[in-house]
Every structure is written in C-alpha cells, then in structure tokens.
Amino acid sequence: MDRVDDLETAADAYAAAPLLNCLLREAAQPTEEPGVHRLRAGGRLIRVHGTRRPARPELHADGAWHRLGHAELVKLTAEELRRLTGLSNSELPAEMIDSREAVAALLGARARATPPDDLYRLSEQSLITGHPYHPAPKARGGGPVAGWLSYAPEAYARFPLELLGVREDSVVGEGDTGALDALGTAPPGYRLLPAHPWQLDLVAGRPEIRAALADGRLVRLGRTGRSVWPTAAVRTLYVPGDDLFVKFSLDVRITNDIRRLWRHDLLKLRRTDEAVVRAFAALPGRAGWLSDRGYRTADFAFEELAVLVRDGLADHVLPGATPLLSAALVEGFDGSPLDRLTDPAAWWAAYLRQVVPPALHAFARHGVVLEAHLQNTLVAVDADGLPVQALFRDAEGVKLLPEVTRAAGWERLVYCLVVNHLAELAALLAERHPEQDLWAAVRRELIRYDTEHGLPEIAGLLASPTLPGKTNLLLRWTGADGADARYLPLPNPLAGH
Template sequence: MPPMLPPLARGDIEEAADACAAAPLLNCLLREVGEPTGDPGVHRLHAGGRLLRVRGERRPARPEVYADGGWHRLTHPELVKLAAEELRRHTGLSNSELPTEIIDSRDAVAALLAARARATPPAGPYLRSEQSLITGHPHHPAPKARGGGPVTGWLPYAPEAYARFPLELLGVREDTVVEEGDTTALDTFGEAPPGYRLLPAHPWQLDLVGARPEIRDAFADGRLIRLGRTAGPLWPTAAIRTLYAPEDDLFVKFSLDVRITNDIRRLWRHDLLKLRRTDAATASAFGAVPGSAAWLSDRGYRTADFAFEELAVLVRDGLREHVVPGATPLLAAALVEESFDGSPLNGLTDPSAWWTAYLRQVVPPVLDAFARHGVVIEAHLQNALVAIDADGMPVQALFRDAEGVKLLPQVTRAAGWERLVYCLIVNHLMELAALLAERHPGMDPWPAVRRELTRYDTDHGLPEIADLLTSPTVPGKTNLLLRWTGADGADARYVPLPNPLARH
C-alpha cells in the first residue's frame, strides 16, 4: 500500500504537509457539502454544483476541480479558497477565521514534520502511539491548528514533535486553594513551603495566561509563588494538554487557552464541578462490566480560586494498575496513522482474527455502560486504548476522559444513543474498518461488527441495536459546518451517512 505521506527522505516537507492537511479537509467537504456522482472519485458540491475529483477514499488526495472543459489540480491554498466559497454559498454566512485556521493547521504540520526529522521518538510503543498523530482527526478541517501563535511558542510542547518537558511548580496559598476528589498524587512532584499547596502548571499555559491581571497580582501579593520545575520530564499525549509521567504512572490534564479542533481547551468550571459525579458513575459502570475493560478515572482537581479555570490541574489514573499483565497499551487513534511505528496492523497476516478480537474487547463495554448503567462515554479513537499481547492480538480495551461523558437522564436516551453511535461506530470502527479494507483487498470488516452487536443484543438485550442494524444511515458529525457557523464546540450536529451495517 502506498504511504499517505511522500517519503520525507525526498526532502519535500512542504509537499508532505500539503497532502497531510488536504486529506481531512477533503473528507469534511465530501461528507458535509458534497455527494458522489457515480463516477469514481468524482463528487458534486451542493451549493455551487462544482465537480471535485479526488484520488483515494480513506485519505483523499490530489484534488481537482472541473472547469473550462477539463480537470484542474488544486494547490492547498486553492482548495481552502474553494471550500470557503462553497461554505458561503451553502450557509449564507461569511467566516474569515476558519480559512486562516485551516492554513495554520497545514503550516503546523510542516513544522511538526521538520521537528520530527530532528527529534528522537519515545522508546516505548505506548508513548510512540500517543505522539504519532500527524494527521489527527480525519474529519476536521484544521486538526493541527495551534491557535495561530508563533511556532516557537507551541512546538516545544507538541506531542507530534516527540516533546517531553518538566512542569512548572507553583505554590498557591492555602486559603485560596480549591480542590475536589483525590489530588494527593500532585504532591509527589515537589514540596511547597508552609502555608502553601503545590500547584503544577503546564509551561505553555503559564506563558499564555501568566501576564493576566488576576495571576500577575497573585504573584505580586504572595498568593502565588514559583517553586521551580519537576525533577524529570513529562510526555504530552495526543490530547496535547494531558501529560503522562511514566515514573509516577500518572496523567495530569491542564487548561490550555488555545483552540484545538473545535474548542478552547480549558478545564471549564461547569465541567469541573460535575466531574466527580460523572467520573464516579462511569467508574462504577466499568467496575461492573464483565471482562477486563478498564476506565482511567479522573480522580480530582486542584486550582486557585482567583484563577479557577486558568490554573486548574486534573489528576487521572495511570496505566499499570489497569492494564492486564503482559499486555502493551496503544492509543487506538494511532492505528489509523501511517506514521505510527509499532502498529500491530503492520504486517498483519490474519486481519479477520485480529478484527474479531478487537471488536470483542472494544464494543461490549461501551454498550454495557449505556444499556445497564446509563453512561455514555465518548469511545472515539483518541479516548480509547487497546492493549495487545506479545503476538499483537487485542486483549483489553481502556477508555478515558470523564469530561466528555454524558449520563442518562441528563441527556435523553435517544440523544445518548446517537452520541454513542457516532463516537463508537462512525468515528472509531468506520476508520479502522476502512484501513483494514484498504490494506487487505477483499476483506469486508462489517459482518464481524454486525455479529458482535447482535451477540450483545442476544446476551443482554439492547433494543437500539436492531434499529442500528437496519437503519439506512448513521450520524456523521459536521465539524466543518460547526466551525464555519461558529457553533459551540460541544454542539454536535450530524449529517446522515450510509450505514455499512445495513448492507450485510
């Protein structure tokens, strides 16, 4: 199979960045405002009626537009211009911010590719998987945008550049501390003087917010003091603002006042205030789920009352207490990235057996949490880890991120099921199924998915499954339209996609 990116040994990082950035933008255009014409690779854009031709399906490339009686290849800037024109016609709205963000994302890819060529990747496969996402979200127009800031401001903290760095250690005066849950693990990073509590900070976030009056004044009057840095480095994971401390086997998640994909990545007050209830419900659900599936619990948070969101830090379970003995966890999103060195899918000889094992680990716990406990987790590729044995076979699934969890009846059952189907089926399984079908011509991954869903329904009873297996469509999130119309990042809107389960 040809690689998604041109080999960087040819020295053309700019060409590689164009190809990498074009694929998710094209995926969005074709999904949200286009339709296939019946000719291979040719799509008609709804509003303008223009014909767009691409090569490849999972990661479309080499876009061409039909004009003046022939096909004309689009450069990346021309593709961005075409997308903006189509969206203006489609929505009746203008947006000068998103095209800039798309170009920023493309330029970030170029910077990341150049940095990776000079950097040393992590030795272990788990951290390599977390730091492998050069393409990122395959259906977002600007998956690698970093807020438009200078490269020097964000590159030292980029997981895709194999970054590792110490935390800044602050002392926050005890009478201003706000915390909930179990935050004792934070105190292992250093020592605060009498009258203060330790508050680790992400150095990028401190650069972003440190000059704001509420924080500047706190340094000036002694409510906040600097205590140096952690003794060793932490590793940013795919989520960028969540870091892993391997020696302590601990994850810490920070606010980051930067737009990454759809949201400014703060630990918002409203999310933190409901965190313990949400996480407790999810942990309880997974504690009752049969088998080895695990939930990485968000144990608690600590912050300062004068900068509640800006300086918040969240403590998350590490891996060792959850991963089954002898298994190696990998980020599921890394499995669909061509840049991940160490994927069990490389050189796979029996894809059907591997896929069946994968589905058996990933699908039932997500369904069980919903059916028996009313918990809807965001089981998309970036929130799921799969642990493999020495032969590369999946033996366990682990899930994370209480911030994205929804509980019934806080959301309706129908809305919860739609979210589950999007995250698990569309965002997760459709991506892996497409990769397997691409690498193994003749393989149809969907009968195995159908069998796994049917098996769960037979054993446990989940009425929504029968409808899912016969519905002509499944929901696809409209990230391009969400960003173009300026919708809230958490405001999921969907377009109907052909349901691959209904064809079998």
Template structure:
C-alpha cells in the same frame, strides 16, 4: 533507548504538509458539502455546482477542480479558498477565521514534519502511539491548528514533535486553593512551603495567562509563588494538554487557552464541579463489568480560586494498575494513522484481529450505556487497546470523564446518537477502513454486525437495519461558530446495514 525516524529531505516538507492537511479537509468537504456523481472519485459541490475529483480512499489526495472541461490540481491554499467559497454559498454567512485556521493547521503540519526529521521518538510503543498523530482528526478541517501563535510558542510542547518537558511548579496559598478528590499523586511531584499547596502548571498555558491582572496580582501579593520545575520530564499525549509522567505513572490534564479542533481547551468550571459525579458513574460501570476493560479515572482537580479555569490541573489514573500483565496499551487513533510499530502490518490476519478488537471495545461501551446509563465518549482518541505479544487485542481502556454523558442528564435518544457516532462512526469505521485498505476485498462488517447483535440493547436492531449513521459536521460547526459541544449530525451510509 530511543529510535530515530528515517530522514526526509527538507524540500519534501511543503508537499507532504499539503497532503497531510488536505486529507481531513477533503473528508469534511466531501461529507458535508458534496455528493458523488457516479464517476469514480468525482463529486459535485452542492452549492456551487463545481466538480471536484480526488484519488485515494479513507485519506483522499490530489484534489482537482473541473474548469473549462479540464482538471486543474489544487494546492492546499486553493482548496481552502474553494471550501470557503462553497460554505458562503451554502450557508449565506461568512467566516474569515476558519480559513486562517485551515492554513494554520497546514503550517503546523509543516513545522511538525520538519521537527520530526531526525528526531528521536520514544522507544516505548505506548508513548510512540500517543505522539504519532500527524494527520489528527480524519474529519476536521483544521485538526492541527495551534491557535495561530508563532511556532516557537507551541512546538516545544507538541506531542507530534516528540516533545518532553518539565512542568512549572507553583505554590498557591491555602486560603486561595480550590480542589476536590484524591490529589495524593499531585502532592508527590514536589514540595510547597508551609501554608501553600503544590500546583503544577503547563508552561505553554502559564505563558498564555500569566499576564492577566488576577494572576499577576496573585504573584505580586504572595497568593501564588513560583517554585521551579518538576524534577522529571513529562510527555504530551495526543490530547496535547494532557501529559504523562512515565516514572510516576500519572496523567495530568491542564487548561489550554488555545482552540484545538472545535473548542478552546479550558478545563471549564462546570465540568470540574461535575467531575466526581460523572467519573464515579463511569468507574462504577466498569467496576461492575465482567470484561477486562478498564476506566482511567479522573481522581480530582486542584486550582486557584482567583483563576479557577486558567490554572486548573486534573489528576488521572496511570496505566500500570489497569493494563493486563504482559499486554501493551496503544492509542486507537494511532492505529488508524498506521504509526511506526503498529500491530496492523500486512501479515496480520484481519478477521482474527478485527474480531478481537470488536470483542474488547464494543461490550463495555454498550454495557455502560444499557446497565448504568453512562454514555462513554468512545472515539479513537479516548480509546486505548492493549495487545498481547502477538499483537492481538486483549483489553480496552477508556478515559476522559469530561466527555461522559449520563442518561439522567440527556435523553436516551440523544445519548444513543452520541454513542453511535463516537463508537461506530469515529472508531469502528475508521479502524475497519484501515484494515480493508491493507486487505483489499476483505469485508469487516459481518463480524461487526454479529458483535453488536450479541448485546441486549433495544436500539441495536434499528441500528443494524438503518440505511444511515450520524456523521458529525465539524466543518459546518466551525463555519457557523457553533459551540463544539453542540454536536450536529448528517446522515452517512451505514455499512452495518449491508448483509
């Protein structure tokens, strides 16, 4: 049974797309290139000195620029131009690509909104949560950019448009296979001819790479065969290149030759070769924990040796063996988007819900760090929270070994900074802001302080006393062309320090 979203007049789409696209861009601009003036909603741009006024809180809206003593509303395109001008002055370098990405992100939102008009959303709350992120990353200048390709090339695979599709099944000759780990679930998706292994492919990705010489030659000489399509459809999750097969209870993660937020989303060779080590460390940490938290393990990968990264597919645990009986998993990022069916409606007791959320999400992340040297990438998109019949959190689930760091590889200081950014800045502060928006005057931070203070991690007293937290500079990262994994931070006010 599917539920249909309410209709919106099509002529509202441009205005709504502007608003959705402007909010994360404004968050970036205000965080990385401006400072408050003391007048409500007014910020001074550091490099150019201009005054920018916005309304709203966690999702700023209605940007206006002060010109000749008057406030002038800015369209999204004008906001992009203002941002580019400001960054050129601030950094001394130009970047013609990022403004195009920002505009592409806005146009993608418009296409998504149009597709959702009258579209059937999954009735299952978990699947609906994975396909709900119209805004996306709340602090990225172009969170919905899809590589600049035509809408028809990506919309059939867009989670936000409630897509579902069959996978393309390939056969790769056994002497050309590269694989590691338990791939039993992969082999159950179809049948390969004798002497071949089954290799599912994402149709979007295959369309992007099939013309490359090494892949075209493999089709020609028989190392690679087309075997048709999967018998059952899959649904793309919020990560876009990761899909879920509900009937098989299986996640598959693919390479995607498209820049999504900061990175080209390939399954990189070095990450695949290190997958079992990092996933094993995370799995061991959760296996030793007394909490109900669970780790969705990346069991292994398969690819073709002649197109190692391009055709790689990674197999991830499904939900059913891990979720507590009677609980419903939801994507944490969807809670922040206030998705249809969220348990955080106005009747919710914010203190009880927030305390339960903290108790489920915080301990496993800190325990993995302190006891096992594992730094989870516990941001909103890698965190699932399972709720009981009343909507109260009873379990947290975490995923994505690719984002895991081990203290055997990075310094403790760097690992702790990453943990604080992902868990506190990206996760807790966003959920707290939503609850505070629903319940004006309610203060989430004493409970957060108390939860953090329970844990014997040496860095926590300094965290609770620090005036600042590390905020990732996604706008400057993209403008300067830095590697997406090369995180750079600037200080943000620390609400945990306010008693």
C-alpha cells in the same frame, strides 16, 4: 526535489486529506464517475484520488482539471460554504492555514528528533494527520511555532512541568489530588500546583495572576526535576515516574473547542467520574476506566490554572500487555501490530470483542454514554499483537442518562463508537485487505451482545439505512458552540449484511 520541497509537499497532503473528507461529506455529493464529486451549492466538480484519505484534489474549469494546492483548496472551501450557508467566516480559513503550517513545523521537527522507544508513547505521539474529519485538526491557535513546538506530542516532546505554590486559603478542588504533592515541595502554608509551561506562558500576564504573584497568594517554585510527555490530546501529559496523567487548561482552540478545563465541567467531574467507575466495576470482562480522580486549582484563576489528576496505567493494564492508542492504529506508526497482519479476521474479531461490549454495557445497564472515539480508547495487545483489553478515558466527554435523553445518548454513542471509531479502523483494514467482509464481524458482535444482554437499540441500528456523521466543518463555519454536535446521515454499512 530537495528536502524543503518534500516537506512542503507532505504538509500539503497531510493537511488536505481531513479537509477534503469534511468538504466531500458535508458540502458535496458523489457522481457516477469514481473520485468525482459535485459541490452542492456551487455545482462545481472536484476530483480526488483515494477514498479513506483523499489526495491530489482537482477542480474542473474551462473544460479541464486543475490541480489545487492547499491554499487554493481552503479558498474553494470558503467560497462553497458561503454559498451553502449564506454566512461569512474569516476565522476558519485562517485555522485551516494554521493547521497546515503546524503540520509543516511538526514534520520538520520529527525529522530532527529521535522517536521514543516505548511503543505506548510512540502511539500517543504519532498523529500527524489527527482527526480525519476536521478541517483544521492541527491548528495551534495561530501563535508562533516557537511558542508551542517544544510541547507538541507529534514532535516527540518531553519537558518539565512548571511548579507553583498556591496559598492554602486560595486553593480549591475536589477528589483525590494527593499525587500532585509528590511532584515537588511547597513552602509552609502553600499547596503545590503544577502548570503546563505553554499554558503558563499564555496566561501569566493576566491581571489576576500578576496580582496574586505580587501579593503572595501565588509563588513560582521552579520546575520538576523529571520530564513528562504529552499524549495525543496535547494538554494531557503523562508523568512516567509517578504513573500518572495530568490534564491542564490550554487557552488554545484545538479542533472544535478552546481547550480549557471549564468551571462547569470541573464542578460535575466527580459525579460523572464516580458514575463511570461504578459502571466499570460491574462490567463483565476486562475493560478498564482511567478515572479522573479530582482537580486542584486557585480561586483567583479557577479555569486558567486548573489541573486534573487521572489514573495511570499500571493498575489497569493486564500483566504483559502493551496499551496502544486506537487513533494511532488508524494513522499508523512503527511497530503497529496491524503491519504484521496477513489475515485480519482474528485480530478484528478480538478488537471488537474488547471494545464494543463495554461501551454497550455501560449504556444499557448504567446509563453511561462513553465518548468512545479513537482518541479516548486504548487497546492493550499481547506479545503477538492480539487485542486483549480496552481502556477508556476522559470523563469530560461522558454523558449520563437521564441528563441527556436516551435517544440523544444512543446517537452520540453510535457516532463515537461506530462512525468515528470502528468505521475508521475498518476502512484502514479494508484498504489493506480488500477481500475481507469487516462489517459482517461488527454486525455479529452487536447481535451477540443483544442476544446475551439485550439492548433494544441494536435492532434499529442494524436496520437503519443511515448512521449519524458529525459535521465539524459546518459547526466551525457557523460558529457553533465547541461542545455542540450536529449530524448528517451517512450510509450505514451494517445494513447491507
């Protein structure tokens, strides 16, 4: 098999695993035979190998098992969802194919690129699989590869920012955005507005932006002299020299949503972020919050040209510690501390102690529901790779009580923290260390928090036979709002301890 065949085979496998996870969770039920599942609507049998990342799918037909390539798996999924929901959807299958083609492009680019030396950056740029329970986690809007590959974190991208000047009477924003002014020099009467080059390519031809360029409300100022690099979130970039994160609109669907900085989210940003900052200032322990300090944009292109300013790392990470993206620990990368573990018990206990109490305390004492999933959590480790601190980010995903009910907030927290986050990491550790009882440690950490601080929902969580699992496949198939969340019950591993 030559290199191209190897790449295509790998792309199929990377793209199939999260799609299979969705299909088996949302549209099938296991049979008594290991690895065999029955599709609920059509009744057909599908067999996979492996559990955490299912592979090599086969469909039973005419008395035999037949291997499914990725395209055939997409076709099977669409047929099953049509039967299950009574609805048709041509958009999602195209996204699934786009996601697979994006993976192939990323694998090819990585083979030609040099991985970064910085371990934190490597962790942010390591996610080839991406969201393990999304049918098209790497879709990039269906555009040509040449339009986005230069900006892809998974390809170890670095690039300069585009710099715009917005006439002062057209600038709008809130909060502390002064750090943006250090990225370049605006002419008199203008304010500096950095732009993501991909986003600028996507929106530069729109009438409102062409008009602003024509009448002088907007001017192009070239590019930054230094490069930035994209985090796992694609549209959030790190500016190394200034120790700053900047988040942009991106008019592309990535997972469940068009990744714009929506006006309604920006208008409530300061209130939400200030509530989280107050909560973290009062939290016991060493957890940190990367504050979304403010935003700046132009009144004639409020969402399209918006940029959000987020705290960097230096003022938050403990001296001598190295931050790592939690999602990368699950997916794996060179230098991961998990590769050095011989007995995970101490590491897992330390991880739980850093991650779980801050999320619970923010909810219990301050009414703050963190979106504490894998991609919004950084865990700082010491020289031995032991977790010593957790950092959380993304005010856009935060919910506040009583704007959502306590019950809805708790369900969201359980999904993000337990199902999306701890369950994924526990599954990886169990795969490598099957002798360990990892959920007993989670239970102990929850009981410890309840004993010391009191949180009545914990007793219910430990006794419940199920946990909420988000239905990303069905959400996308039925055309639900990107911010919507619907759950189906999953077996609760905490209840068996």
